[in-house]
């Protein structure tokens with residue numbers, strides 16, 4: 001089993017889930033192939049579709065009620081300034097997403113619900129979920145509740161609080177697709193999660209504990225460990241679909257409450273914030289509005305990472321906008337940061353790369369496009385192990401990400 005052991009920092013953010021549902025405005029990034037469905041000064045409700053991606057056939061919905069404003073420049077979670085559509089909150093929202101009884105659903109209806117409600121993978125990739133389920137035969141569904149990066153506890157807290165809802169929709173999915181089995185994958189020695197899930201398991205819905213290694217939550221690692229098989233491009237080649245547990249919860253809300261993807265749980269943590277906390281937020285909220293809930297910074301010199309410490313991106317401002325696929329913001333004391341030194345040629349980055357890339361050679365050849373192609377940089381899954389193990393503290397992951405862009 002390929003993987004490394006990482007230090008644990010999860011305990012600091014395990015407490016109740018707080019809520020922040022009253023941002024002054026929310027902002028939605030306008031991306032390639034996006035069609036804006038509203039115009040300036042229009043009034044929208046919570047859940048009104050405001051953007052359609054014509055290529056992916058997915059919708060983005062307003063996460064507050066209010067007025068459509070001008071397109072404005074904001075920083076996204078990749079630290080890039082880009083165009084956002086602003087919706088100014090009028091705070092007139094009502095509790096409109098009540099649970100309803102649903103009659104039997106067939107596959108077509110289920111797929112349409114996912115599409116219309118803008119359900120995307122919340123584990124990080126943001127891939128449209130309906131595309132995963134729109135397959136001829138799904139035999140096995142793996143629910144990824146591994147959350148293998150240090151610090152992040154959003155999925156953990158969601159599982160603790162919403163396991164009943166997750167199981168309810170899993171039973172429905174089992175029936176719709178006539179699947180053979182569903183595995184809920186968690187990290188081993190996670191007693192509380194085990195106690196929460198086991199009462200709902202049976203011969204079709206099974207709990208599986210996976211080794212406490214990083215990157216165990218990577219889809220290939222899960223498929224290898226659970227099903228003892230491999231695939232080339234996508235797990236569906238073997239009749240397998242993998243969904244993050246928070247994605248499953250958003251499917252529950254779409255199916256049973258007719259609620260589009262407008263909210264998510266995010267972990268705000270690190271040694272430079274007074275009260276590390278999980279917060280249920282409206283998608284599109286500016287991050288700086290959450291700082292007060294977390295007891296403010298405990299130092300003037302903080303460094304921010306959008307994402308976990310392994311796969312996240314450094315970010316230069318706390319005023320960036322929270323997208324639907326961000327599950328953590330890490331706030332660290334800047335003084336703890338170590339500066340990179342010269343490469344020691346130790347080979348650790350290559351030895352530990354789960355997809356067998358040589359990150360040090362990528363760094364050495366960063367301006368040589370044909371060599372970067374030969375090094376097959378596109379296989380990189382962005383896990384960040386190379387940067388983590390490097391004794392010279394060189395940010396190799398960043399080099400490989402840059403190389404991927406160069407060969408694209």
Ligand code: SF4
Pocket residue numbers: 352353354355356357359379380381382383384385386387396397400
């Ligand atoms: S090169 Fe990519 S896949 Fe390999 S260790 Fe670095 S980030 Fe992970």
Ligand code: SF4
Pocket residue numbers: 342343344345346347348349350359360389390391392393394396
């Ligand atoms: S791990 Fe760091 S020091 Fe070692 S070879 Fe790779 S880049 Fe050089």
